[in-house]
Amino acid sequence: MNNTQNSTHLTDEQRIDWLRLIRSDNVGPRTFRSLINHFGSARAALDGLPDLARRGGAARRYRIFGKDDAEAEIAAGKNIGVSLVAPTEPGYPSRLALIDDSPPLLGVRGALDVLARPMIAVVGSRNASGAGLKFASRLSRDVSDAGFVIASGLARGIDQAAHRASLEGGTVAVLAGGHDRVYPSEHEDLLKTILRSGAAISEMPLGHVPRARDFPRRNRLISGMALGVVVVEAAHRSGSLITARIAAEQGREVFAVPGSPLDPRAAGTNDLIKQGAILTTEASDVINAVAPIMERPVELPTREPEEAPPEAAEPDAGDRSRIVGLLGPSPVGLDDLIRIAGTSPAVVRTVLLELELAGRLERHGGGLVSLV
Template sequence: MDSSSITGNVHLTDAQRIDWLRLIRSDRVGPHTFRSLINHFGSARSALERLPDLARRGGADRPGRIYSEEDARAELAASRQIGVSLLAPGEAGYPPRLATLDDAPPLLGVRGAKDVLMRPMIAVVGSRNASGAGLKFAGTLARDLSDAGFVIASGLARGIDQAAHRASVAGGTLAVLAGGHDKIYPPEHEDLLMAIIASGGAISEMPLGHVPRARDFPRRNRLISGASLGVVVVEAAHRSGSLITARIAAEQGREVFAVPGSPLDPRAAGTNDLIKQGATLITEAADVIQAVEPIMGRPIELREPDDEAPPDFEPNASDRARITDLLGPTPLLLDDLIRMAGTSPAIVRTVLLELELAGRLERHGGGLVSLI
């Protein structure tokens, strides 16, 4: 039984780690779907056995590809060969705040000093095309926060990210990668990454060999903010990736900080807008520390694991038809769907799981779902 591994302090067996890797690497299984499958069937192995049937019930013409045990063993061995551990939420080295997210990676590739990654983190992000003043402030802020005991999290990008990492290498910094651990972007930061993992760490949810694409960076950004107590945006133009990180941070319940800039500099337009929208204005590390100290005083509560296998709810044809008919291209709140369907939440979630594995369902932020 490995249903407790989603939330509690755990250590997966080798067999469970292989099963988890097979499940998360299978077609149409993301973190949300993985969690639903584990909660529904009690273990990754049981879920793997049911994937084809679930996809068929959801209307798929053919079942999605299931990651083979041979491929999983090969990936695990290749990861270990370069010093990457594939960790589950709750295992030592998996950033504790990241583990509390609903869409936390079920297996996270972690490289470096695992004990450092268990410490409180502050994210520092900003423009790739940063100004000299922005780079200097990011470095000073990161160094001061590092001296105060925080691990600095960022995305290993050019500009602000690079300045924050370099200034905090000695105290420990976390590089969050958009690609696999062997596909570093930008390539010229490979030397910086080697320095980072000597006293800090790097994490990725992507498999080895995965070259980062444009759509991978917003997905990566949720890990930067999710691992942190708060996110500091130093410089950001309108519609920048850093503003996406700030928005995700707010959705995750993290603190959002912004450094004010000249209204004449487009690189400060996004940060100035964040302040107008309610982000905390900061001008020094003390501002950040003062804001997060009350949060650090509250323990992060993880749900108690359930040692009993959950009941196997099986919707009938009428349930499936009614729930599917209520869905459409316009996103609908899950709570509203349950109320309108007039059946149990477990039945609704099972039908949604079937549709998702058939490639017919899209999940949006805020508990919204829609048909594709």
């Protein structure tokens, strides 16, 4: 694989500032990057957060993650072998760095060299059939033997089978909670085994117990770091179908294993095939499909967001009122909002930042936003 990664290291102070910013109220990955573009650095963004939130109509005092808390999180992570790495640093999966909501800091541990290798994600039902488990094991082992790292979510069923079958070649567990809050708890021993020759990643802080809404966030990491996602068994409305949808949005290949039309655990995968997913019955189906992608280099940005010049934009009361008035509960595209508002992109982005930090804006995939 022709893979180019421009390594630029954060200083210790930058890493603390980045962690404080991403852990502050209402700051997600997309907002983090908007703040860097707006202010030019994480340090300047931290200074400007309270005023932005106030102008956005925050109902309470804005909370900024403290420096002592950031230093304590970094130290606690080191105690269990977790490093917080930025997208242009070694240990950060190169393809994950390219998605528009990649974590500014990713907690990684284990044999980090596997994170630089090409990956295939394998996901599926927690309540898997015996046939599904057998196929997931065989496929994962064959794909692993061909030189790929297998990524999955450490869940019961298909995820567990995929991890166990690819231990020798290296596998990556993507966690929904903190590194010290393994879910499900009975897979703590499996994770320890994975870490001997593979790795684990999480964007969540230590101590974070995963909630239902955290699993779709985790799923975007599973697909984002991979060349493609194989769905072995998935019922309608399952988490694995969410992963497949996100994978398609990220431009990843989606593979689906066909199953009996009488088995509800195969209903989702059969539908994926109808929608254009690659029908998969053996490892070569996956390997042949991703081969052309591997020939294209992965080019990361050459400069850190910290070095970006600040984006000058100070909306006046009329701008702010007009933009807020155009927003509602239905998502609207940023480009459409800029065009209808009749003002500069920088002004619109600043108002959206104010609203988001005040907890009044929700960002959706594809550049869509709506009022909460």
